[in-house]
Amino acid sequence: MKIAKVYTEQTTLQLDKPFSYFVDENINIVKGVRVSIPFNSYSLIGYVEDIEEINISREEYEKKMGYKLKEIKEVIDEQPLLNDELISLAHYLAEYNIASLISCYQVMLPSSLKPTSSNKVEEKYFKCIRVIDNNTDGLSEKISALLKSLENKETYLRDIDDKYSINKLKEKGKIEIFEKEVYRDVNNAIYNHLHAPDLTIDQKKVMNEINNSNDQVYLLEGVTGSGKTEIYLRQAEDILKEGRNVLVLVPEISLTPLMIQRIKERLDYSIAVLHSGLSDGEKYDEYRRIKRGEVRVVVGARSAIFAPLSNIGLIVIDEEHSESYKEENAPCYKMIDVAIKRASYYNCKIIMGSATPSLESKTRAIKGIYHQLNLPKRINELELPDVSIINMLDEVKYGNYSLLSKSLKKSIQECIDNNQQVILLLNRRGYSSSIQCISCGYTFKCSNCGSIMHYHSSDNTLKCHYCGKKINKPDYCPKCGNKYLRHLGAGSQKLEEIIKKEINNSKVLRMDLDAVSKKGSLEKNLEDFKNKKYNIMLGTQIISKGLDFDNVSLVGVINADSLLYNGDFRSSEKTFQLLTQVVGRCGRGNIRGKAIIQTSSSSNQVILMSAKQDYSSFYQTEMSYRKSMLLPPYRNLVLITLGHKDKDKLYEYCYYLKEFIELNKNDEDIEVLGPTEPSLSFVNNQHRYRLLIKYKDNNIYELLNKIKNEIIGKGYFVKFDTSPMEN
């Protein structure tokens, strides 16, 4: 008798175990496919983890196990969805991130192949013509010419205008029309081939260092515009020549077109793209092209790390420090961890580059876990932009309440008058933010722990997301008594209006989420900006990375403070990275770039250091802060988010759980903080609280699994994050 061990599509940890189903002898089934199954009183999609051959009867098995077996209703796939490497990767993901196995399979697969009941995508077919008899006897001149033109190849019916003659040929049995599968083509642009530029001395040194080393992970630290991409391209070229494949990760969907262009201009190998901006159909097709071995290079955002590419010879991770490499939903994986796992399987190198490496990665490089590489200078001896800092408090003092300082306004106008282009960064934090006194720049800090407090409009309070302290929002600034308290983070539409009104000849391109989410519009917008259809690009963080326009000579940062005061221990790091990146967007052509940073904290060290692009000072300063506060990378964190519709009950349970952890921890170095309210404290009709575990080098997984088992079945929503980016 055959038994299928099936995981249901339900991602809850409570159901994170296989259920046995009876498999009829006549059913063709292999492990690793999706099936339709009856479950409890309803019907679900399941994933067949294993098929077992058992030599007792169904009745005996049922008696022994104490439950009735149900039968698989339908087998959905013929072939396994994933190969052995990716199956074991799913198990690793589940274990490492304390997530259900099925949720791991679901993030790894494109939605059309996910084991869930939601939408299905089908292959796309075009009608295609094939000649079966090329004898032209008795045909008119026109029709025989057509038949000749169709010979020895397959022609899409839609490419033939003369449908009448085609029908004639078909009637006479000269041709047949069949359905041919076509891929939905997502990156069909063709670029002119470019020759490789000469390498700088630094670049040569880096290339040699990689080629002569057997280390696995390389951290390529290079200032903006230092030619990191050239290193990726050269390394990729060598690997592709050897016959091995290359996986390239970029932080945002918006950077894929540019990366693909760079690769296509230089390397003549087939490329696939994978990111969430593709339609389900496109993703399905790209996925299968990769799986069938039809592509050599895959470019994509975070989830592309699960591309079914085999024989990987190199993984490139651009802008290594990027937050977007962290998945915030279960399984809350860190892409870099997955990359390292896959690289060890294929025994290949990972090259990750950044101008501002994350503290974790830099620390690993210093310890020698990663191999440090440096590109300290911009190529062509280009100078870094000239950066000035504008104190917005002074502007207010002199009666300018606008979002634009006089100096920035003047520079924008100059730039436009000289036919050059401007990038303006407007930082905005969506749901909750801090508030700041417009007059003295005071921001509210928690009196318990010194963290920045968040404003919550629902009950007009300020809350500390670290220790949980909550106060009512004061009406006046406690420092200077001013009653104008401004929310950090103003809208991009407002700024667009101001610019249109105050700057002559401005042609503004607004790049916010709406502009990017619409399919194809991003590429078009970037292209239009490159072709100077616009002279000002205004946007949020998406414009800070990777963009490379020769004609941009001015970068303006509207409000450098908004990230700084978002109440997270990584806020300094994020601010430094963002400012350094965005300043690096200008002065990449022949003109020396200029950057203007507007801030209400003009003496803030982080802002001053990013203006100087001084990564090493920043690293020193921030590390000593992290050390004194016992924060990563000196400590590891685990964030447990719990949810329930009854807020009081949830709060009480959080305290119970905190106690539970205290009792079960086997090491004094393990500390539990909270419960605290997350910035999104009410989701899907559920309240949320979080507990934060801090630990040093202990093996925490035994404890985490105990916690998991304690929570399971109590009716609470739970999410584990073993490498949280925030607190």
Place this chain on the structure above:
DNA sequence: AGCACGCCGACT
């Protein structure tokens, strides 16, 4: 998670 079952209050 999602569904059935069951126990209680307030309606025609």
Place this chain on the structure above:
DNA sequence: GTCGGCGTGCTC
């Protein structure tokens, strides 16, 4: 009497 609120328990 019976409709529907949600707490509880189970899923091969």
